[in-house]
Amino acid sequence: MWWKILLGLIAGLVIGFFVLLSRVDITLGIVFHSLFGSGGGTPTEETLQSRLQLPQGFTIGLYATDVTSARFIEFSNSGDLIVAQPQASKVSILMRDANGDGAADGQRVLLDNLTRPHSIDFHEDYLYIGESNAIGRVRFDHDKGEVMGDYERIITGLGDEGNHWSKSIRFGPDGLLYLSSGSTCNVCIETDQQRATMTRYNPDGTGEERVATGLRNSVGFDWAPFDGGLYATDNGRDLLGNDYPPCELNRIEMGGFYGWPHVNGFGDSDPDFPDDDRLQNAIPPAHGFRAHNAPLGIRFLTDPALPLDYQGSALVALHGSWNRSSYDGYKVVSLHWNGEGFDEKDFLSGFENKGDIIGRPVDIAEGNDGCVYISDDFSMSIFRVCYGIEQAVSSLSEDLPPGETGLEHLEAQALESLIEKGEQLYQTGGCIICHVAKVDKVPSGMKPLIGISARHNVASLESLFETPTPPMPPVLIENDEDRLALTAYLLSL
Numbered sequence: 001m002w003w004k005i006l007l008g009l010i011a012g013l014v015i016g017f018f019v020l021l022s023r024v025d026i027t028l029g030i031v032f033h034s035l036f037g038s039g040g041g042t043p044t045e046e047t048l049q050s051r052l053q054l055p056q057g058f059t060i061g062l063y064a065t066d067v068t069s070a071r072f073i074e075f076s077n078s079g080d081l082i083v084a085q086p087q088a089s090k091v092s093i094l095m096r097d098a099n100g101d102g103a104a105d106g107q108r109v110l111l112d113n114l115t116r117p118h119s120i121d122f123h124e125d126y127l128y129i130g131e132s133n134a135i136g137r138v139r140f141d142h143d144k145g146e147v148m149g150d151y152e153r154i155i156t157g158l159g160d161e162g163n164h165w166s167k168s169i170r171f172g173p174d175g176l177l178y179l180s181s182g183s184t185c186n187v188c189i190e191t192d193q194q195r196a197t198m199t200r201y202n203p204d205g206t207g208e209e210r211v212a213t214g215l216r217n218s219v220g221f222d223w224a225p226f227d228g229g230l231y232a233t234d235n236g237r238d239l240l241g242n243d244y245p246p247c248e249l250n251r252i253e254m255g256g257f258y259g260w261p262h263v264n265g266f267g268d269s270d271p272d273f274p275d276d277d278r279l280q281n282a283i284p285p286a287h288g289f290r291a292h293n294a295p296l297g298i299r300f301l302t303d304p305a306l307p308l309d310y311q312g313s314a315l316v317a318l319h320g321s322w323n324r325s326s327y328d329g330y331k332v333v334s335l336h337w338n339g340e341g342f343d344e345k346d347f348l349s350g351f352e353n354k355g356d357i358i359g360r361p362v363d364i365a366e367g368n369d370g371c372v373y374i375s376d377d378f379s380m381s382i383f384r385v386c387y388g389i390e391q392a393v394s395s396l397s398e399d400l401p402p403g404e405t406g407l408e409h410l411e412a413q414a415l416e417s418l419i420e421k422g423e424q425l426y427q428t429g430g431c432i433i434c435h436v437a438k439v440d441k442v443p444s445g446m447k448p449l450i451g452i453s454a455r456h457n458v459a460s461l462e463s464l465f466e467t468p469t470p471p472m473p474p475v476l477i478e479n480d481e482d483r484l485a486l487t488a489y490l491l492s493l
Contacts, residue, residue, distance in 0.1 A: 154205030297363030422489025
């Protein structure tokens with residue numbers, strides 16, 4: 001095991017060294033900036049009320065908590081909320097709020113043992129799931145909230161190596177299945193022609209047709225009610241500074257090329273892969289977001305009871321930066337079509353405050369109650385935002401038992417021994433490149449490891465080791481005992 005740990009440590013140091021040499025305006029703090037922020041656990045009612053801001057007339061509540069690695073969400077016809085959970089290798093159902101208390105009436109697993117499921121959608125009587133290497137489907141009973149029969153992978157062999165392994169799927173108004181697949185890298189010439197593209201298929205997975213190319217990482221997409229156009233978010237490349245290039249919203253046209261890796265933003269040639277011909281042919285964005293804000297899920301709102309300004313507008317989840325010298329993003333913004341372009345406004349903000357992070361929005365779904373539901377993979381929560389409806393921020397039962405870590409069965413001496421061994425692994429395993437375990441002196445851009453037990457347990461941490469959120473690499477540990485030791489140490493911080 002020791003040689004793998006040493007190799008990981010050396011690789012991290014070499015990458016950081018060469019980044020410094022190649023980008024004089026980049027610091028180690030930017031390169032190794034953590035994606036997890038400095039918060040942890042579900043925000044308290046007091047924190048939500050004091051921190052989160054919404055437009056006048058909107059209210060916020062907690063619809064569900066303890067939803068591990070909550071990514072893309074979608075409502076069934078009966079009002080159950082389906083959640084894709086890649087780090088947990090499963091898709092879960094949050095049962096509809098039948099008692100009207102503003103919270104899900106329970107949570108259970110629909111399908112597990114999946115390969116990093118990131119997105120879901122419904123078509124006819126099937127539930128479709130976007131795994132990292134395949135697209136599958138299973139029959140779904142909307143009334144009972146249950147899957148029926150066997151799960152079938154209808155599109156296989158999708159590459160999930162390298163960066164941006166997630167696959168996003170949605171059915172379009174044309175009845176076809178659209179698939180977005182991110183690039184394998186920050187910036188490079190792809191050898192896998194299916195990466196950094198959008199593709200569409202018949203509902204049974206046949207008839208593959210390339211829709212668009214040059215999309216570095218278009219995690220979210222939706223169709224606009226005002227022009228029927230397909231709009232996709234896209235994450236701009238890294239390592240060109242704090243404020244460049246912008247992240248993008250692109251209007252997807254059949255056969256269109258959207259720039260990556262040769263063109264950034266609104267027609268700038270990339271310094272690493274310049275190409276004049278591609279520069280001339282690249283379609284510019286319909287809107288630019290701030291650099292490194294990581295726009296993910298997008299949803300055009302349809303409820304006629306919303307204020308006029310929000311009818312037909314889009315909500316976009318900005319997951320937040322990891323590669324800036326200061327934090328940016330960490331909110332939901334609204335996009336309003338003005339006839340020529342989009343005006344951007346803050347919608348749900350306050351997750352970040354002076355470097356203190358309490359949430360990272362991922363996806364947005366519109367419920368049949370007219371409320372908007374927002375997934376958050378940092379606080380493991382689903383938020384419910386409503387217009388003109390009073391709701392308690394902490395609508396979940398307050399007498400729920402606190403989450404256990406999975407170490408409660410160990411005797412004190414055994415746990416102490418595990419923690420001591422875990423601290424040694426932490427010091428030698430490459431963790432110290434990005435993280436610090438003490439908070440009294442934190443170097444700029446490094447991530448203090450505090451409050452981990454508030455949002456993780458043994459199972460979720462071990463899952464995170466295997467399927468981390470970029471730029472964190474997989475944790476190379478050969479045996480279960482060492483993995484448990486490192487987990488115990490981190491949970492003790």
